[in-house]
Amino acid sequence: MKKRLSLIVLMLLLTGCNSDFSFSEISIGNANDAVQEFIEYAEVKNGNYLYLDGEKNMYVFINGIYVTQGNDAVYFSDFNVSAQQDTLNVFINQEYDSDYSNTKLKYQVLYKIKTVEKYDTINLFINGKPVSFDEIFGNEQLIVYEM
Incomplete structure (x- = not known):
């Protein structure tokens, strides 16, 4: 519990102002509509997906x-960003539950990230460990750092 709280505090400090x-x-x-079309394609299997809508908006x-x-x-x-x-x-924090029917849990999530700056690299961390996006759609100029 202390580890999770420390991680959250660190992320808040990194993104603070x-x-x-x-x-x-x-x-x-x-x-x-474009994002919904992307999700229809991506939601047929579990995974981590990135969609770039123009140069400064993205969806995870x-x-x-x-x-x-x-x-x-x-x-x-x-979910947090820095x-x-x-x-x-x-x-992203990923957790597990044996109760498949718990409607309060988020089995699918969509986040919109609005940026002012253009980022050359986007790293994805799940439970603090670096992972790759399964698929990336949109702007071809993106460089993804693969772990």
């Missing part, structure tokens, strides 16, 4: 809705 970006969770139904779609029988369901409990020079870091 940074006005170069903002982020929020949005409903899939409230996304624009995390899908864990499909559960293999006998395994715990994956859900997402926290920036360091030309790198944007995306942090």
